[in-house]
Amino acid sequence: MIFPPSSMQPRVFGLPPGVDFPQRLVDGLLARLQGQPPEALARVTIYLNTARIRRRVQQEFAKRGASFLPKLPLIGDLAGDPLLTGIEPTLSSLGRRLELAVLIERLLVADPTLAPRSALFDLADSLAGLMDEMRSEGISPEALASLDVSGHSAHWGRAQRFIALAEGFFAHDARPDGEARQRLAVQRQIARWQALPPEAPVLLAGSTGSRGTTALMMQAVAQLPQGAVVLPGFDFDMPEALWTGMQDALVHEAHPQFRLAGLLHALEMRKGDVGLWTEDIPADSARNHLISLALRPAPVTDQWISDGPALGDLIAATKGLTLIEAPSPRAEAAAVALALREAVEQGLSASLVSNDRNLTRRVAALLDRWGIRPDDSAGQPLQQTAPGRFLRLVAGAMAAPLTLDRLLALLKHPLTHSGTGRGPHLRLTREVELHLRKRGPAFPDASFVRDWSSAFAAKKNDPDALAWGLAVAAFLETAATTHRAPLPQLVTAHLGLAKQLARGIDPTGSGRLWEKETGEKALEVMHKLRAEAPEGLVLSAMDYPPLLAAILSKEEARSAVLTDERVQILGVQEARIQGAGLVILGGLTEGAWPETPASDPWLNRRLRRDAGLLLPERKVGLSAHDFQIAVAGPKVILTRALRDAEAETVASRWLNRLVNLLSGLPATHGPEALAAMQARGQHYLKLAEALDAPLPGLPPARRPSPRPPLKARPRKLSITQIERLVTNPYDIYVEEVLRLRALNPLRPEADFRLRGEVVHQVLEDFLRISPLPQDPEAAADLLLQITERVLEAEVPWPVARADWLARMRRIALPFATATLRRDSHPVLLETKAALHLKGPDFTLTGKPDRIDVLPDGNLHVIDYKTGEPPSEPEMKQHRKQLHLAAVMALGGAFGDLGPRVATRITYQSMKPGLKERGAELTEPAIDQLREELEALLSTYLDPATGFTAQRAAVASAWEGDFDHLSRLGEWSIADAAEPEDLGDQE
Known part of the structure; x- marks a missing residue:
């Protein structure tokens, strides 16, 4: 007793x-x-x-x-x-959600307008959550069915159709769930x-x-x-x-x-x-009084005026509080990590309490540099572990054709081919990546992998390539043949594919897929999913990945690693059990702490109240209670980031209340107390800034101007490279001296570059037809037929094909009409040529889009642009591509045409309006261009001339391929270049 x-x-x-x-x-x-x-x-x-x-x-x-x-x-x-x-067995939480998913799937089949199929499991999960809440609060389905929704939007009436699905689970003979x-x-x-x-x-x-x-x-x-x-x-x-x-x-x-x-x-x-x-x-009674007043209900905050002066000296009440207002999430994490490290050095136990998992992961990573491994109560979301990511990637391979980047993500995953052949697998993956990023295709499949590995094995005499290619191709073939099936069959097929890719060329086993705590947890979840999956839930391969991701996201995995018991990372609901000497309340922004209440697809706030259910603000109130407990610790640091990756953040409502209350009590030194809190926070921000500062004595890179020896300097450039030699010689240095080439994007897209190649191919095929139909409409139809054929062969994206074909339809007739009426006819199309310049001993190469012969026998050089043609100032300054083609023509570079004068050059835009810009040239003007070109080349063949980065300021819509090598950003175009001799100048 x-x-x-x-x-x-x-x-x-x-x-x-x-x-x-x-x-x-x-x-x-x-x-x-x-x-x-x-x-x-x-x-x-x-x-x-x-x-x-x-x-x-x-x-x-x-x-x-x-x-x-x-x-x-x-x-x-x-x-x-x-x-x-x-003793009746309990229906698991997952089992209940999957049973609901069966009913919801049938409802969506009957009425697809109710919700997208990708939301199938999310709807089942939220409906199961509503059922749990109904059981906890003692609310029957009849109470929800009797709600009057006549005064509400039609959405709530449709929601009742879903809620009606749950009635059968409340029957007296229904299998009970945990709640x-x-x-x-x-x-x-x-x-x-x-x-x-x-x-x-x-x-x-x-x-x-x-x-x-x-x-x-x-x-x-x-x-x-x-x-x-x-x-x-x-x-x-x-x-x-x-x-x-x-x-x-x-x-x-x-x-x-x-x-x-x-x-x-x-x-x-x-x-x-x-x-x-x-x-x-x-720990601090005066601070408890302050926090209690700051958190009073909104309708009575006028009591701040009457009760605030009774708080006494606020400097004393806040002496244990520190406020860190960091400029960015990274700075916030660095300041928190330094505060935790300081606590460890002082022998204090410390806790970081936060809802922001991005913040806690950053802090854990920063602490690792000092050998401090905090005890993270939340563990790691299973979907973010190596097995979780691997399972999601394999499920994605079952759902749709693999893009280049998704294939590489699969092949480069640490669990892929994690058996005995991991070394050759990594080597061959690098080889196939270089091939794919250079030549494609955008959607590599089993036949591509098989053909490439066979060719590579023969060319390089590589004994590992053929077996590797067959193993990868077998996986891709099996994944591509996954069709609509009951969920248990999909899970079985998924597990088989995952083991097949993980073991690689080994005949049996599953590689290292199910090893360690994270692998064991993933295997447990997948076996549970297969055991609980109802046969009645029939899904397509497209439906399966989002369902799997939703299930994995609700599981946590913890690794059995030795942690530092002095440093803990806690969720906000665990704040009430901590007894640390230092408590850091991190991520105090709206949306993180408190978390924004999840939208309820079933009932709005008033309907919830009428039914006797909890309001969404319940979680806000619980978070407020956790905040009130945590902020009352002996030594507390409050932190927030003023900005995130997108915009300015809004301070947590509780932090905002505290700041406003202190600011409004000058008689009790509130503003001074707030300033002192912020000053203590600035100490950690300065330490964080020093942590990221460059090492002393390490100056920023200077604007480069490398001077390679004469023997290393290029003796051959194309007419398009000459333009870059004028504007950014550093690019030419990287390409022709260092022999580096920019890789194509990891994910091929229907970008401006591909569109230009397609348009040029279409026009070349069209103009090679001789004779062309003389009826403009017939010629336009022919142009569109060629466009469709080239698009089908070169553009694997249906949306891009439709868009580009529609663009061509808008200009097909005007282009065909202009082509038929033109006073010249093409004699060369996309023909490579070269001109040797004896003076500087240099070769100029080029491949003009089109060269026509005019009635007077002179030439007309035409270049097609999918965007805007260059302006006249640009043509005078550096856009000399067609000018240089005229120099090549006069020098007799184009074979049977012999030396001829190109009296006209034209850039034509392949956009509605077919805008044209160009210039009229004479033979003396072309001779002068040649002299200027030879002078330019002679200058860059002089060892004293450097290949300066960004020599001329030219506006561009995208970054240069080699700007990162020149360290652009550490210097600006206003900085003087710093020549540097390279190699043996002799």
């Missing part, structure tokens, strides 16, 4: 924010057992809400020496007690207590009663003869009037104490009836 028999019931105690809850829970219990025999402790039962708080309580008992332990069941353990719920068993177990346990109240003490500690089933049990425990509820983070500073006034969920649900107030209201208790479990004072 720990409570006097005459004490008033019900019995509710609280511990204020700022105390170590597990420690004080144990202290209070032992104090009440003082003087009783040791075995009295073994008769005590303490119901706890999480396994983590149970571990902390066990540790606290262990610190006090050898003794008996109380019984420490979890509230959720009741559902597994066969004496309370029977149903929990509700049943709690109800039967309460009935037992009412029939035969236990004489031994029963406590329920650490829960706020946020779910109906738990709140029901808390009410029952509080009314037992030796029962009591111990509430975490109870705000003893909030006035009684506010406690009694918090009853409207629509107004007060987001307040941190709303759930606790609801429990008191259900027990017909007042704030004054709640006792202190221990007499220990919180």
